[in-house]
Amino acid sequence: MTTLDTLGELGLIDRIRKETPAAIHPGTIRGIGDDAAVFALSDSEFGLLSTDMLLEGIHFDLTYMPLRHLGFKAVAVNVSDIAAMNGLPTQITVSVGLSSRFTVEAVDELYAGIRAACEAYNVDLVGGDTTSSRSGLVISVSVLGKVDKDRITYRNTAQPNDVICVTGDLGAAYLGLQLLEREKQEYLANPDMQPSLSEERAYLIQRQLRPDGRTDIIHELRDLDVVPTAMIDISDGLASELLHLCTQSGTGAVILDENIPVDDQTYLAAEEFKISPITAALNGGEDYELLFTVKPQEFEKLQNHSRITAVGYMTSTPDRIVLATKAGQQTQIKAQGWVR
Amino acid sequence: MTTLDTLGELGLIDRIRKETPAAIHPGTIRGIGDDAAVFALSDSEFGLLSTDMLLEGIHFDLTYMPLRHLGFKAVAVNVSDIAAMNGLPTQITVSVGLSSRFTVEAVDELYAGIRAACEAYNVDLVGGDTTSSRSGLVISVSVLGKVDKDRITYRNTAQPNDVICVTGDLGAAYLGLQLLEREKQEYLANPDMQPSLSEERAYLIQRQLRPDGRTDIIHELRDLDVVPTAMIDISDGLASELLHLCTQSGTGAVILDENIPVDDQTYLAAEEFKISPITAALNGGEDYELLFTVKPQEFEKLQNHSRITAVGYMTSTPDRIVLATKAGQQTQIKAQGWVR
Numbered sequence: 001m002t003t004l005d006t007l008g009e010l011g012l013i014d015r016i017r018k019e020t021p022a023a024i025h026p027g028t029i030r031g032i033g034d035d036a037a038v039f040a041l042s043d044s045e046f047g048l049l050s051t052d053m054l055l056e057g058i059h060f061d062l063t064y065m066p067l068r069h070l071g072f073k074a075v076a077v078n079v080s081d082i083a084a085m086n087g088l089p090t091q092i093t094v095s096v097g098l099s100s101r102f103t104v105e106a107v108d109e110l111y112a113g114i115r116a117a118c119e120a121y122n123v124d125l126v127g128g129d130t131t132s133s134r135s136g137l138v139i140s141v142s143v144l145g146k147v148d149k150d151r152i153t154y155r156n157t158a159q160p161n162d163v164i165c166v167t168g169d170l171g172a173a174y175l176g177l178q179l180l181e182r183e184k185q186e187y188l189a190n191p192d193m194q195p196s197l198s199e200e201r202a203y204l205i206q207r208q209l210r211p212d213g214r215t216d217i218i219h220e221l222r223d224l225d226v227v228p229t230a231m232i233d234i235s236d237g238l239a240s241e242l243l244h245l246c247t248q249s250g251t252g253a254v255i256l257d258e259n260i261p262v263d264d265q266t267y268l269a270a271e272e273f274k275i276s277p278i279t280a281a282l283n284g285g286e287d288y289e290l291l292f293t294v295k296p297q298e299f300e301k302l303q304n305h306s307r308i309t310a311v312g313y314m315t316s317t318p319d320r321i322v323l324a325t326k327a328g329q330q331t332q333i334k335a336q337g338w339v340r
Numbered sequence: 341m342t343t344l345d346t347l348g349e350l351g352l353i354d355r356i357r358k359e360t361p362a363a364i365h366p367g368t369i370r371g372i373g374d375d376a377a378v379f380a381l382s383d384s385e386f387g388l389l390s391t392d393m394l395l396e397g398i399h400f401d402l403t404y405m406p407l408r409h410l411g412f413k414a415v416a417v418n419v420s421d422i423a424a425m426n427g428l429p430t431q432i433t434v435s436v437g438l439s440s441r442f443t444v445e446a447v448d449e450l451y452a453g454i455r456a457a458c459e460a461y462n463v464d465l466v467g468g469d470t471t472s473s474r475s476g477l478v479i480s481v482s483v484l485g486k487v488d489k490d491r492i493t494y495r496n497t498a499q500p501n502d503v504i505c506v507t508g509d510l511g512a513a514y515l516g517l518q519l520l521e522r523e524k525q526e527y528l529a530n531p532d533m534q535p536s537l538s539e540e541r542a543y544l545i546q547r548q549l550r551p552d553g554r555t556d557i558i559h560e561l562r563d564l565d566v567v568p569t570a571m572i573d574i575s576d577g578l579a580s581e582l583l584h585l586c587t588q589s590g591t592g593a594v595i596l597d598e599n600i601p602v603d604d605q606t607y608l609a610a611e612e613f614k615i616s617p618i619t620a621a622l623n624g625g626e627d628y629e630l631l632f633t634v635k636p637q638e639f640e641k642l643q644n645h646s647r648i649t650a651v652g653y654m655t656s657t658p659d660r661i662v663l664a665t666k667a668g669q670q671t672q673i674k675a676q677g678w679v680r
Contacts, residue, residue, distance in 0.1 A: 053469045
């Protein structure tokens with residue numbers, strides 16, 4: 001008997017993938033191993049399908065997660081997977097398992113968030129499943145999307161010398177979680193306390209509770225006529241996602257630590273929690289930004305873009321995936337274990 | 341505050357559907373309210389998307405449900421939703437939430453069943469999500485399928501005088517569950533007991549543990565050049581599904597009780613459990629057979645089919661959905677409450 005911990009989530013996915021036979025349908029273009037599955041749609045477009053499950057006590061804590069935000073987030077994290085293929089979402093299904101402690105009003109709040117996200121990302125809610133749950137709240141969202149055949153972007157097609165880019169800033173969602181967890185512990189110790197989360201921390205809290213799927217970037221890449229060579233969304237931290245791109249593309253990478261985009265609030269909170277902001281960016285997760293690579297000659301089209309930052313470059317030495325300081329020091333970037 | 345029980349599952353779905361805005365995408369052909377969502381695929385075909393969630397303690401009990409059968413069943417019940425649109429499945433995603441008590445070997449068993457079902461139904465496993473779970477096992481499957489535009493079959497298009505047909509036989513899965521539950525109680529009372537489930541009950545047990553999605557019927561309807569006027573799969577019992585067809589089509593129905601197909605084993609077990617076999621067929625659920633209607637002149641193509649039985653006919657009086665005995669007695673068929 002082997003425990004799941006010894007294998008880890010990535011090991012488990014790898015095991016499932018290896019045992020999965022080759023596709024039968026000619027319409028199956030790409031299966032397990034990318035942000036979304038790819039299927040034949042029309043002459044000029046591919047269809048995309050992705051799914052994500054959120055479980056109470058694992059992915060969210062209802063003591064500080066408002067149901068409306070949770071509904072929004074459940075859609076946003078799925079939309080993010082479609083964006084990671086350079087695609088745009090079109091339809092979603094939402095399945096919900098509810099224990100008897102939930103009221104109709106609570107379910108209304110959850111769906112108000114789901115609808116708000118559908119509106120924000122231009123997606124139709126087309127179905128789902130509702131069921132009772134013996135324990136907590138379970139949410140499973142599946143999303144359909146589409147992408148022009150000549151713009152689809154996989155994980156395994158980065159090349160040496162490609163510029164590595166990230167959107168937005170990193171580490172904020174992780175520090176938002178730390179703030180919320182601390183607040184919860186203080187509340188549990190003293191239920192009469194007043195919430196002390198200041199306005200200055202609002203950005204971090206929002207990044208954790210109501211992340212955004214970056215479909216805006218997908219539109220902008222199209223407008224700028226840039227097709228990334230590889231792309232993935234940053235759900236488990238920059239380190240983990242970079243390792244996916246490198247392993248699947250057979251490349252190495254150099255990341256310049258001073259280039260990693262970190263918000264001022266993230267810096268301040270990291271200091272307070274005695275965490276390196278770079279560690280938060282590398283291993284924190286849940287930022288739902290995009291990590292992508294472009295050919296060096298393409299990068300000039302992006303270099304003045306305020307929400308896209310070049311953080312390093314791909315190399316031809318697959319084993320060397322390193323973080324480099326300005327002083328020239330290099331440290332190997334390591335994989336994480338079981339990730340929620 | 342309103343409890344979920346006062347609303348019921350169907351009331352909840354209705355509430356969600358009513359609050360869902362009209363579709364934005366022209367590619368969204370049909371949303372919430374049928375067995376699967378329908379989207380534009382090619383000039384001659386529609387795409388189908390459906391999803392079902394199975395939760396431990398609600399939908400299955402691992403004390404008697406082998407993981408391999410559970411994997412098969414999770415796929416089969418989704419395939420059944422695609423069949424209910426007169427379509428065939430093409431790709432699935434499987435998301436699994438696992439608590440730490442599951443071993444790698446247990447997950448292997450689950451996926452062996454999933455792969456067996458993929459082979460049986462000619463479906464590609466293209467993705468999913470794996471996560472840890474705080475409580476029990478959670479399985480969420482989404483399935484893509486397709487159907488010729490001129491063969492798609494909705495729930496709301498039955499007409500008065502259409503012949504109501506069911507495939508296979510009904511009530512067996514429910515009695516299989518009763519047998520397994522009784523066995524479990526006996527085992528809990530006396531853990532040294534030997535299992536007493538006889539060979540003669542094998543069919544009932546199999547119907548509960550390893551149901552089949554009826555894609556065979558979809559192929560045969562095509563071969564016989566029959567397009568049903570309306571169709572739904574029987575997951576919650578004949579009564580509940582018939583009410584859906586009638587309510588959505590604006591028809592009434594007469595079901596002849598002596599025509600309802602019930603297997604001999606179901607009769608025997610029903611007698612033992614002091615349940616009417618007709619009640620088991622009407623309200624038992626989990627048979628995953630198909631309930632469909634055809635125009636009277638089309639029915640002759642089906643009347644010699646060994647696995648299709650005419651059980652009644654649609655009428656033009658929406659409020660009267662009745663079960664009729666040979667003696668001429670009629671009783672109104674009622675809706676169920678919250679269904680698992």
